[in-house]
Amino acid sequence: MNRMGIETKRKHKFVFWYTRRTPGVRTQTSYEDNIKKIIEFSTVESFWVCYCHLARPSTMPSPTDLHLFKEGIRPLWEDSANCNGGKWIIRFKKSVSGRFWEDLVLALVGDQLDYGDNICGAVLSIRFNEDILSVWNRNAKDHEAVMALRDAIKRHLKLPPGYVMEYKPHDASLRDNSSYRNTWLRG
Template sequence: MEVIEKKESDNNNNTQTGVDSADNKELEEHHLKSTLHPLKHKFVFWYTRRTPGVRTQSSYEDNIKKIVDFSTVEGFWVCYCHLARPSSLPSPTDLHLFKEGIRPLWEDSANCNGGKWIIRFKKAVSGRFWEDLVLALVGDQLDYGDNICGAVLSIRFNEDILSVWNRNSSDHQAVMALRDSIKRHLKLPHSYVMEYKPHDASLRDNSSYRNTWLRG
């Protein structure tokens, strides 16, 4: 009888210890989450890479690969510090940073009525401007931030092209305010020309950088 009681007691102690351990783990996770700094939006990094001169049957959408998502300041820095720098990536490669739920495609429902501001950079300086833009986007520092979908850095052979995508190309006030905000946060020299192109124009001519609508 004493042996049975002792075993029951041991089982009770083990059960109690298990509950305490689970509670402690939950408390630790709660404490960790409470010390993080949430962003206004959750973001996703994507990339697209094609081999020059090689034809493929896959669509552009099939070539877009998700890298990582994040929703806190700490999560962003963990991700960003492990990403390859643009200067080390081969041409042609596209880096995309978009809000969660928005694919970096013209046809996406969040993008189809919008457009993008386009800026061309010499390859020696594009990485710095891309980083400044990423920080402004993640930190929700650009004007009309809710109208912004994401940003793309297109790494090409002779130059790199940075673009900021927005939801509504017909909202002239929001489009021009976004232009001014980009200029301000990137501290763009006056020699840089910004071009705006609606996505429906890109769909019509299947080109990212023709048929300019507005110049900044």
């Protein structure tokens, strides 16, 4: 609640999702069946209530994916909001990924990124040697919006010059069945 006792409504409602796979084990369970909804929220206050109780990335087992998506958009390449889009990918050392993830989550919830309506959500992929942050957008063919989103992410996260951002359309991920291999390097 704000000073007047009124909860502050956000432009978008969001949902946190979680995916955990057993390393080295292939199952018949589909990826979609492994995605678990944690909580949804529509106000800054309800965001902080849930976020304070979430495990921090540094304590999560590998491989794990933590997703934050706008309500109504599932964290799947095939979702109607995602199918024509793609994602910006940034690889981080495990020691700093939690800070960048939190900064990105706050930017999304606070609607602080330019071209925010083009953003579907974000994923933190916790892996053995590194963590991977990706920001998903709606339209991979809108070059101006894709590049503006890259610039907004770099600016907001204050990425040091050594960090490389890669872009990959979801249709390419569907073709090679991989989120992070064979990316299109864009800067």
